[in-house]
Amino acid sequence: MEWTYSPALESREVARLRPHYPMFVDGKFTEGGGEPLTTINPATGTALADVSTASAANVDTAVRAARRAYERVWSRMPGAERAKYLLRIARLIQERARELAVLESLDTGTPISASRDVHVPAAAAHFFHHGGWADKLGYAGYGPDPRPFGVTGQVVSPDAALLSTAWKIAPALTCGNTVVLKPAESTPLSALVLAEICQQADLPPGVVNVLPGGADIGAALVAHDGLNKVAFTGSTDVGRQVTRTLAGTGRSLTLALGGPAVVVVFDDAPLDQAVDGVLAGALGGPLTGSRLLVQESIAAQLLDMLRTRAAALRIGDPLDKNTDVGAVSSAERLGRIEELAGNAVAEGAQRWVGPSPLPDQGFFCSPTLICDVNQAMRIATEDIPGPVLPVLTFRTPEEAAALANHTPTGLAASVWTDKGSRMLWAAQRIRTGVVWSNTACRFDPTAPFGGYREAGIGREGGRAGLQEYLDV
Amino acid sequence: MTTTFSLPGDLAEAAGDDTSLRRFLHRLPGVDAAGLQARAAVLATRSIKAGAKLQAIDTAIRMVDLTTLEGADTEGRVRSLCGTARRPDPGRPEVPPVATVCVYPDRVGTAVRALAGSGVGVASVATAFPSGRSSLRIKLADTALAVESGADEIDMVIDRGAFLAGRYGQVFEEITAVRSACPDARLKVILETGELATYDNVRRACWLALLAGTDFIKTSTGKISPAATLPVTHLMLQAVRDFHQRTGARCGVKAAGGIRTTKDAIRYLVAVHEIAGPGWLTPRLFRLGASSLLGDLLMQRRTQLDGHYSGADYVAAP
Numbered sequence: 012m013e014w015t016y017s018p019a020l021e022s023r024e025v026a027r028l029r030p031h032y033p034m035f036v037d038g039k040f041t042e043g044g045g046e047p048l049t050t051i052n053p054a055t056g057t058a059l060a061d062v063s064t065a066s067a068a069n070v071d072t073a074v075r076a077a078r079r080a081y082e083r084v085w086s087r088m089p090g091a092e093r094a095k096y097l098l099r100i101a102r103l104i105q106e107r108a109r110e111l112a113v114l115e116s117l118d119t120g121t122p123i124s125a126s127r128d129v130h131v132p133a134a135a136a137h138f139f140h141h142g143g144w145a146d147k148l149g150y151a152g153y154g155p156d157p158r159p160f161g162v163t164g165q166v167v168s169p170d171a172a173l174l175s176t177a178w179k180i181a182p183a184l185t186c187g188n189t190v191v192l193k194p195a196e197s198t199p200l201s202a203l204v205l206a207e208i209c210q211q212a213d214l215p216p217g218v219v220n221v222l223p224g225g226a227d228i229g230a231a232l233v234a235h236d237g238l239n240k241v242a243f244t245g246s247t248d249v250g251r252q253v254t255r256t257l258a259g260t261g262r263s264l265t266l267a268l269g270g271p272a273v274v275v276v277f278d279d280a281p282l283d284q285a286v287d288g289v290l291a292g293a294l295g296g297p298l299t300g301s302r303l304l305v306q307e308s309i310a311a312q313l314l315d316m317l318r319t320r321a322a323a324l325r326i327g328d329p330l331d332k333n334t335d336v337g338a339v340s341s342a343e344r345l346g347r348i349e350e351l352a353g354n355a356v357a358e359g360a361q362r363w364v365g366p367s368p369l370p371d372q373g374f375f376c377s378p379t380l381i382c383d384v385n386q387a388m389r390i391a392t393e394d395i396p397g398p399v400l401p402v403l404t405f406r407t408p409e410e411a412a413a414l415a416n417h418t419p420t421g422l423a424a425s426v427w428t429d430k431g432s433r434m435l436w437a438a439q440r441i442r443t444g445v446v447w448s449n450t451a452c453r454f455d456p457t458a459p460f461g462g463y464r465e466a467g468i469g470r471e472g473g474r475a476g477l478q479e480y481l482d483v
Numbered sequence: 484m485t486t487t488f489s490l491p492g493d494l495a496e497a498a499g500d501d502t503s504l505r506r507f508l509h510r511l512p513g514v515d516a517a518g519l520q521a522r523a524a525v526l527a528t529r530s531i532k533a534g535a536k537l538q539a540i541d542t543a544i545r546m547v548d549l550t551t552l553e554g555a556d557t558e559g560r561v562r563s564l565c566g567t568a569r570r571p572d573p574g575r576p577e578v579p580p581v582a583t584v585c586v587y588p589d590r591v592g593t594a595v596r597a598l599a600g601s602g603v604g605v606a607s608v609a610t611a612f613p614s615g616r617s618s619l620r621i622k623l624a625d626t627a628l629a630v631e632s633g634a635d636e637i638d639m640v641i642d643r644g645a646f647l648a649g650r651y652g653q654v655f656e657e658i659t660a661v662r663s664a665c666p667d668a669r670l671k672v673i674l675e676t677g678e679l680a681t682y683d684n685v686r687r688a689c690w691l692a693l694l695a696g697t698d699f700i701k702t703s704t705g706k707i708s709p710a711a712t713l714p715v716t717h718l719m720l721q722a723v724r725d726f727h728q729r730t731g732a733r734c735g736v737k738a739a740g741g742i743r744t745t746k747d748a749i750r751y752l753v754a755v756h757e758i759a760g761p762g763w764l765t766p767r768l769f770r771l772g773a774s775s776l777l778g779d780l781l782m783q784r785r786t787q788l789d790g791h792y793s794g795a796d797y798v799a800a801p
Contacts, residue, residue, distance in 0.1 A: 012762035014538060014756055019530035124528060158681045284518030284720055323757060332530035429513040 016325075019332040021123045026113040029457035032199070033063045035206035038216025043069050045224055050199060053120035053338040054329050054373040062199050066229045070191070073220040076187040076235040077162045086159060086187050090146035097142030097185055099246055100214040103461065104177075111201060114175050116329040118200040120374065123330050126173075133454055134177035134205075137472070140456035144477060147341040148186065151474055157481040159187035160263055161239035164232045166193045168244040168269075169340045170396070173201035177266075178456070178471050179242055180205070180219060188240065192219045193232050197341040199223040206402045225267065230256075233234035238262060243478065244269075245393075246317040247420070247465050265469035265479045266366035270420025271394050272301040274451065275411050275437060278309045280427035281449065286316045288425055288451035290324070292382030293378070293400040294336055300383075301425075301451075302391060302401045304414050310404045314380065317400075321365050321378040328370070338374050345374040348397040355381050355390040355401065368431030392418045408433065412440040421463030425451035444470070490694065491730060498694040502650030508651060508690060513638035514682035514718060523713040529753045536749070540784045542764060543748040544571060547581040547780075548606055548737065548772045552705065553611075556594045561586055572781045572798050581635055581777065582766040587612070588625055591632035606636035606671070610661060613675075614702035615640040619657060626664045636669040637661065638701060638737075641688065643678045651691055658695035670698035671737055671770075676715045677707040685715055689722035693734055701737035705772065710740025713750060720758040723768075733762070739772025745783040748776060 013074050031047075044066030052059045064074070064399045069159040085093070104111065111134075112127040121130065138286045149155045158338070165179045172195060181467050183190050194202035206221040222228060233241045240266040250268040257264050272292055276285045292301035305313050329337035339345045356362050365378040384391050384401040391401055405411040415424060423445040426437045438446040444462040447453060454460065459473035490498060497507030531539055538576075549568045551560060565584055572578040583604035584594050594605045607629035611617035626637055639661050645653045662670055672692035676685050687773050692700050702711040716738045723734045736759070738751050748771055755763045763769050781798035 012542065013761060014542075014752075014764055016529065016531060017533040019532045019533040124525075128525075128528065280512070281515035281518065282512040284522070286517040287518055287522050332528070362555060429515075450518060 035221040064224040073191045076217035083191040084215045094145035101138035103208045122334040122337040134430040137177045137181040137456045141181040145185045153483040163240040164238045165242045166229045169195035169198045172198040176202045266467040268467040272423040273415045274425045276305045278306040285427040292451045342397045420466040422466040485543040504651040508687040548585045550585040569601045588629040595633035604635040607634040607636045611638040613706040637665045639673040640673045669698045671701045673701045699735040703740045705740035711738035724759045735768040737770040
């Protein structure tokens with residue numbers, strides 16, 4: 012029987028979208044000195060709202076405000092008091108969950124089911140988790156009275172905008188630091204609503220400042236000599252520049268640079284669940300991109316199952332509650348996906364594209380498998396910010412580990428096998444910061460997240476994540 | 484009714500004897516419990532509205548095996564149930580009849596007479612339902628009683644004790660023996676998943692029943708808790724999908740027990756739609772074994788059409 016799900020659209024009004032969003036400095040929403048930017052709804056390609064951007068002078072103002080807040084209020088406040096603010100923010104995120112979810116979906120193209128059930132609850136969870144630490148830092152293992160750094164500058168990438176904003180702000184505040192944050196140029200809205208929530212929670216002025224802007228403002232912020240600490244999420248290239256900028260300044264640095272996750276499926280894996288895991292990785296979540304390594308003896312079967320599942324995925328309006336694959340967050344990223352996939356095909360890879368029709372407008376990409384990929388192709392080692400999955404095969408577990416490790420980054424791996432000893436072996440051999448065992452893309456504030464080599468420096472979340480915001 | 488097809492070589496070999504059955508069943512891919520449950524939970528958040536919901540409600544009504552399996556069943560109660568089965572909502576003649584009425588073997592005759600000419604089938608539980616604890620001779624006699632009384636469908640239980648002890652050959656032979664005892668009836672094999680302890684066991688039991696030639700695999704008797712659950716039904720739908728891929732034969736799934744609301748029923752239909760595929764959205768291949776579900780389906784159907792709730796007093800009580 013043919014059964015077409017009727018549209019089940021979440022109401023756009025819930026987002027309480029305004030035509031204009033000012034920046035947030037020293038507890039007040041004010042107009043920035045930069046050229047306003049227009050944020051785009053990636054599902055339609057049309058303008059969503061105007062956002063005021065910061066100028067270099069605004070960066071200076073914000074850093075001074077953060078310094079004042081640090082010295083006069085936040086660093087002197089007992090941990091138990093700071094906790095009250097963090098927990099209040101967490102509760103407000105829950106209260107305004109629906110609004111934040113719709114806003115995030117409008118601005119980033121993430122399907123509403125994901126922003127509603129994963130991103131927003133996880134953002135609240137980060138504030139709850141860190142709120143609990145604020146008065147217990149002496150028991151975190153970093154000495155009896157670990158001190159904060161002072162003023163932190165934070166730059167966030169467009170992936171999972173709200174969640175990555177939350178997991179930067181929450182640990183900084185809990186440890187007693189103040190924050191100047193620059194959201195991604197293409198997805199600034201949820202950070203500005205989070206700023207509104209800070210205001211609603213009566214967070215003292217200057218403790219959190221949000222400065223929208225482009226790469227130049229990001230560069231101005233990380234280079235500002237009023238900072239004690241920089242936390243950056245973004246590409247490896249920009250991460251290198253940030254490292255150069257900060258070399259010799261004595262300022263602490265945390266880098267979260269990404270790199271594709273690797274999914275390793277052994278021949279004894281629970282295949283139906285592995286298919287779910289592979290797709291969860293490829294469809295996004297807070298990670299962009301992943302590559303699939305599958306054991307030769309089951310490759311044909313697994314790819315068959317993947318194609319069947321991927322063909323049934325529902326692509327379209329991110330606000331439809333039944334959408335599985337939303338929009339790519341910007342035209343520039345869509346172009347990058349097409350370039351990487353096109354290059355691989357030109358070099359001999361085979362491309363399979365899901366049959367579902369794409370919407371006529373907006374930045375959409377069909378679920379795609381790229382088979383016969385070899386290690387020399389760019390697609391095998393670079394981030395692909397969309398539902399495109401390069402597939403490589405391996406014959407022995409040794410080969411799987413070698414292929415998984417052959418990348419300049421090493422962020423996360425998802426290993427699928429029913430055999431415990433092989434799982435432990437793989438977790439030891441694969442050099443990634445995270446190894447998911449028979450699951451993929453699980454994020455929890457209690458678990459540290461971060462990578463090896465060019466995937467970054469430092470961890471976010473968990474006890475290890477506290478260390479990034481304590482001067483120890 | 485019996486689907487006569489021959490298994491392809493590798494599966495025919497698996498169905499050979501106890502050893503080859505064990506080898507086959509224990510080589511099936513494992514099931515990751517957390518992953519299976521997570522996927523079931525995600526699919527359960529599908530939002531089915533408007534026209535799609537009305538279509539789902541009518542489809543679910545046509546898939547109901549309206550069931551009464553009480554020691555206290557009287558002929559009058561069975562006749563009344565049959566009346567509901569023929570015309571679930573007397574005020575709305577366009578409402579389709581249910582798939583079958585499901586009763587104990589000694590009530591089959593009553594149901595057959597009450598349903599004559601209606602197109603509604605009669606299903607009977609058999610083989611020492613619900614425990615399956617008796618000799619094969621008694622189980623076959625039980626089946627014969629149902630068949631001779633005119634049952635169109637036989638819902639047999641497997642010997643869970645033998646299955647859990649690893650005597651797969653014995654379970655296999657019982658199914659084939661019952662299969663031969665009701666050649667013209669549609670056979671449903673009840674796995675009683677609530678007693679099988681692990682998802683791996685459920686997957687093995689599915690394949691065992693499919694290899695033995697059943698038409699349907701059914702979750703539970705309804706007498707054991709947990710009865711049907713979404714993760715277990717996902718697993719069974721995967722099994723019939725994979726069986727179809729390897730043999731070309733389409734077998735059905737019946738989820739029975741604990742499905743009481745329209746919301747639940749729609750979640751099962753979504754699972755059928757997205758796991759097995761749209762081809763399985765027919766009463767020939769998917770059934771909901773339930774007693775109280777029908778009332779809620781009818782109330783929700785009225786709500787969809789009238790724009791407001793009425794209440795249980797306006798629809799037939801099963």
